[in-house]
Amino acid sequence: MDLSEQPTVHLVRHLATEGTPTERLDRHELQAWLDREVACGIRVEARPSDELVALVAGSRHLLVSPLARARATASAVLDRLPAGTHPEVTTDEDLHEAPLPVLPMPRLRLPIDAWDILCRTAWLLGYKGNVEPRRQAVDRARRVAHRLGDLTATGTTSVIAHGFTNILVARELRRLGWNGPRLPNHDNGATSTFRTPPTTP
Numbered sequence: 216m217d218l219s220e221q222p223t224v225h226l227v228r229h230l231a232t233e234g235t236p237t238e239r240l241d242r243h244e245l246q247a248w249l250d251r252e253v254a255c256g257i258r259v260e261a262r263p264s265d266e267l268v269a270l271v272a273g274s275r276h277l278l279v280s281p282l283a284r285a286r287a288t289a290s291a292v293l294d295r296l297p298a299g300t301h302p303e304v305t306t307d308e309d310l311h312e313a314p315l316p317v318l319p320m321p322r323l324r325l326p327i328d329a330w331d332i333l334c335r336t337a338w339l340l341g342y343k344g345n346v347e348p349r350r351q352a353v354d355r356a357r358r359v360a361h362r363l364g365d366l367t368a369t370g371t372t373s374v375i376a377h378g379f380t381n382i383l384v385a386r387e388l389r390r391l392g393w394n395g396p397r398l399p400n401h402d403n404g405a406t407s408t409f410r411t412p413p414t415t416p
Contacts, residue, residue, distance in 0.1 A: 226385060230403050233256050249314075275303065281306050284377075285375050292375075385409065
């Protein structure tokens, strides 16, 4: 089977978020950033790659997280598409990022990436603080994976979402038999592609 005929999903991480802190943060500053991040778009200089634009142009469907940075990424891509190549765009509430719980560690001041690793690890181990627990995030990812299976019956589908949500969706796709990377590319604006195995006549 030609690859263009195989059911195909492109998982995309949003472009770089505007205002991401570069200094070390304590837990209160981290919480303040997480509260602001929900409404943040993308950096002024952030641009989708030609490869990403071409993949979306070749898609029948585009699913987008409701968060501002994902919607701004989708707009940046769609603005570059030639007339007549726009996919059907749907905002999917299940694609919002799995939230981070802020750990009660008052003496720590860490870079945002270090906090991300520490808090995400705690969340995976069962600590949820006052945010959505892991089980619910996995359930959302499972719903998305099944939805993608239905959508790709009519054409290639691109998804613009978030780093950890894409990891969860990728895991669910692989559980359903899709071929693709175990861990999606985590870079901003990067794409990871999943396809169903070709059927033998």
